[in-house]
Amino acid sequence: MLFLILMEIRPATTSDLDLLLEIDGTVESSQYLHLEQVGEGLKTSWSLEERPLRNKLIESNPLGDDLRFTLKQIVSGADEGVVLVVEIDEQMAALAVATPEHEHRTMRVLDVRVDYDLRRQGLGMALVYQIIQKTREAELRAVTAETRTNNLPANQLMAKCGFDLAGLDTRRHTNHDMVKESATLLWYAALD
DSSP states (O other), X not given: OOOOOOEEEEEOOGGGXXXXXXXXXXXEEXXXXXEXXXXXXXXXXXXXXXXXXXXXXXXXXXXXXXXXXXHHHHHHTSSOOEEEEEEETTEEXXXXXXXXXXXXXXXXXXXXXXXXXXXXXXXXXXXXXXXXXXXXXXXXXXXXXXXXXXXXXXXXXXXXXXXXXXXXXTTSSOTTTTTTTOOEEEEEEEOO
């Protein structure tokens, strides 16, 4: 028996906006990147090591209000940016959002999410590569992204797509990010 699956990667439209909320972006991981600080002041150094989480992370990851607003602005043409969707058999399967930062000549990836049931099939990589291509077409010099140390799948995706770890922020979300095993990592893919 032969099944035909129709898959399309395309720019999002205004009629897609409500459907994008149905993408189950739950984050699941049993490991994290442990961040350790050595020294202080200008002699500070950091190391990352993959370790098991104390408790498996299963975290709902709905589209936040800010991201929804950004999506609407880009899709409607009010703001610059890229919103790509993967549609499989007329169902939203994945989403990627990026905005240009002209002052740095970069494209910033705001979100890449693949529906929980469709992960590990290359959809996230395909979207990231599409963002990289759109960045080249816009004649920008790099793509940037942020991940959290407790989201190992997102970090692995960035590394697989050729991004380099460019920095970290141990207090982006709270003053206790390192204690919560969720510091922010900054990724960079140079195009020139």
